[in-house]
Amino acid sequence: DAKTTQPPSMDCAEGRAANLPCNHSTISGNEYVYWYRQIHSQGPQYIIHGLKNNETNEMASLIITEDRKSSTLILPHATLRDTAVYYCIVRSNAGGTSYGKLTFGQGTILTVHP
Amino acid sequence: NAGVTQTPKFQVLKTGQSMTLQCAQDMNHEYMSWYRQDPGMGLRLIHYSVGAGITDQGEVPNGYNVSRSTTEDFPLRLLSAAPSQTSVYFCASFRGGNYGYTFGSGTRLTVV
Numbered sequence: 549d550a551k552t553t554q555p556p557s558m559d560c561a562e563g564r565a566a567n568l569p570c571n572h573s574t575i576s577g578n579e580y581v582y583w584y585r586q587i588h589s590q591g592p593q594y595i596i597h598g599l600k601n602n603e604t605n606e607m608a609s610l611i612i613t614e615d616r617k618s619s620t621l622i623l624p625h626a627t628l629r630d631t632a633v634y635y636c637i638v639r640s641n642a643g644g645t646s647y648g649k650l651t652f653g654q655g656t657i658l659t660v661h662p
Numbered sequence: 663n664a665g666v667t668q669t670p671k672f673q674v675l676k677t678g679q680s681m682t683l684q685c686a687q688d689m690n691h692e693y694m695s696w697y698r699q700d701p702g703m704g705l706r707l708i709h710y711s712v713g714a715g716i717t718d719q720g721e722v723p724n725g726y727n728v729s730r731s732t733t734e735d736f737p738l739r740l741l742s743a744a745p746s747q748t749s750v751y752f753c754a755s756f757r758g759g760n761y762g763y764t765f766g767s768g769t770r771l772t773v774v
Binding site for chain 1: 666697704705706710720750754762765766768
């Protein structure tokens with residue numbers, strides 16, 4: 549799976565949009581971009597994923613650049629409960645034994661303040 | 663509620679003791695994994711399984727054994743606990759395809 553690079557920490561004011569960047573310049577054609585978050589040592593929680601089109605669900609939006617070398621997770625109206633570590637992960641959905649693996653980096657610590 | 667259930671939530675072991683961390687899922691997911699997370703670090707893969715009877719090693723498998731006799735259960739065994747195995751352990755399951763992983767709430771293990 550391709551390596552990802554994220555800033556170690558970011559701040560955001562409550563009610564504002566939080567934009568979390570991720571660089572994945574070595575991503576290959578069949579690899580998806582996944583985002584998870586971990587709130588204070590709870591188990592990681594799936595947020596969203598995408599291949600090349602922008603995606604939106606009830607939690608967030610995912611913007612992937614046209615060359616797919618970077619992406620941005622957007623939390624449109626951040627709340628204090630969104631304070632967490634956010635992980636950007638690139639993996640293939642091609643099946644086989646690779647399904648068993650998620651490779652976590654250090655992630656971005658997002659702090660939402662009042 | 664459907665999901666991944668880990669037991670126990672907390673455990674203290676003495677060096678050299680053995681124990682089994684339990685993980686069960688009721689979503690009929692084929693894929694299950696065990697991760698450990700040390701303070702200030704991301705999760706590291708210990709072992710994983712792509713179906714009943716099939717397991718493989720992850721990034722940090724030494725000192726741990728797994729087996730997968732049923733789709734629902736994926737226990738992690740510590741053969742002879744060491745202080746270096748003090749960590750938080752997470753179990754996860756995955757349906758396959760374009761879905762996300764579901765993680766349990768973790769087992770906090772201290773080896774003294």
